[in-house]
Amino acid sequence: MTHPLIPQIIDLATPLAETLGLEVVGAVFHTNQNPPILRVDIRNPQQDTGLEDCERMSKALEEKLDMADILPDAYVLEISSPGLSRSLVSDREFISFKGFPVIVKTSEAYNGLKEWVGQLIRRDETAVYINQKGRPIAIPRSLITQVQLDEPR
Numbered sequence: 614m615t616h617p618l619i620p621q622i623i624d625l626a627t628p629l630a631e632t633l634g635l636e637v638v639g640a641v642f643h644t645n646q647n648p649p650i651l652r653v654d655i656r657n658p659q660q661d662t663g664l665e666d667c668e669r670m671s672k673a674l675e676e677k678l679d680m681a682d683i684l685p686d687a688y689v690l691e692i693s694s695p696g697l698s699r700s701l702v703s704d705r706e707f708i709s710f711k712g713f714p715v716i717v718k719t720s721e722a723y724n725g726l727k728e729w730v731g732q733l734i735r736r737d738e739t740a741v742y743i744n745q746k747g748r749p750i751a752i753p754r755s756l757i758t759q760v761q762l763d764e765p766r
Contacts, residue, residue, distance in 0.1 A: 617643035620640060621683055622678070623637055627673055631742055635656065636657075640654065642688075646689075648687045648689055652693060653686070653693075676692065700759050700760060700761045701760045703718050707735065707736040710733055714731070714763035715733045715743060715760055716760070716762075716763045717730075717731075717756060719752065719757055720757075721756060723752055729752055731743030734749060
């Protein structure tokens, strides 16, 4: 379940990231830690996200969060790149990660499933194609809500 402060934090972080040439791809507030950890995932759409990107975002966001005073107590701010857990969006990403294990989520059941796991084959205008145990499957793009890399278990 998403922490209730996450939408506010994303609203605060998104324009800030854009001024730095970055994108916010997600945020998680781990309140079960002491002190709690706020992790904001960013990416650099122009190149691989680097440590410098994380440092710039960290300094800028820390200042903004302190001024906004929406986090009541002490916390640790972590800025990171989502790495392999990220969603695939651009054509370049679909080409780069061909053959990688992916999870395809749909808005409604397609052939009885809302979540498909398999090796990415390709994407075209109509579908995302995955290989599932040697069988190619075409999932209509109109139903897809997310395609993300599947982390090794």
